[in-house]
Amino acid sequence: MNFLKGTIGIVLVAGMAVVPVQAAAPKKAGTGHKHTRHTAAAKVTKLHGQQTIAPERATAIQEALIREHYLTGEPTGKWDAETQAAMVKFQADQGWQTRITPDSRALIKLGLGPDHSNAINSASESHFNTLTPAATPDAQPQGLVAASGISH
Numbered sequence: 001m002n003f004l005k006g007t008i009g010i011v012l013v014a015g016m017a018v019v020p021v022q023a024a025a026p027k028k029a030g031t032g033h034k035h036t037r038h039t040a041a042a043k044v045t046k047l048h049g050q051q052t053i054a055p056e057r058a059t060a061i062q063e064a065l066i067r068e069h070y071l072t073g074e075p076t077g078k079w080d081a082e083t084q085a086a087m088v089k090f091q092a093d094q095g096w097q098t099r100i101t102p103d104s105r106a107l108i109k110l111g112l113g114p115d116h117s118n119a120i121n122s123a124s125e126s127h128f129n130t131l132t133p134a135a136t137p138d139a140q141p142q143g144l145v146a147a148s149g150i151s152h
Helices: 003-024 055-067 081-093 104-109 143-148
Strands: none
Touching: 055 081, 081 104
């Protein structure tokens, strides 16, 4: 009987040792949600659109502003505070917004807009300008009956 008590005692002790191991087993994959930590450093803001004005474009704008008497001196090719102020004044004088410079309308008004000379409906090659009036006969029949071609 001592043998039986000893065996039962060993089985009980072994069973208690297994229970905590089973309780600590990991959960099945795919049953929970993944949680990730978001930090402010990980967020990257992507800037869109043109960020600076190329020197060639700045020179062209300065030349136009000088021509229109909004800027004095020689073009430098740098989009500096003086050029910015001249463009703001030009846009304000046109009644346009002054927050964003250069405004597309201002560039077009200064003659610096996109080149549409090769477009189908451009003024330089208008298909309507090349049309000739339809030829009309010298003597047209008078009246509805004569015009319809019905004879009596």
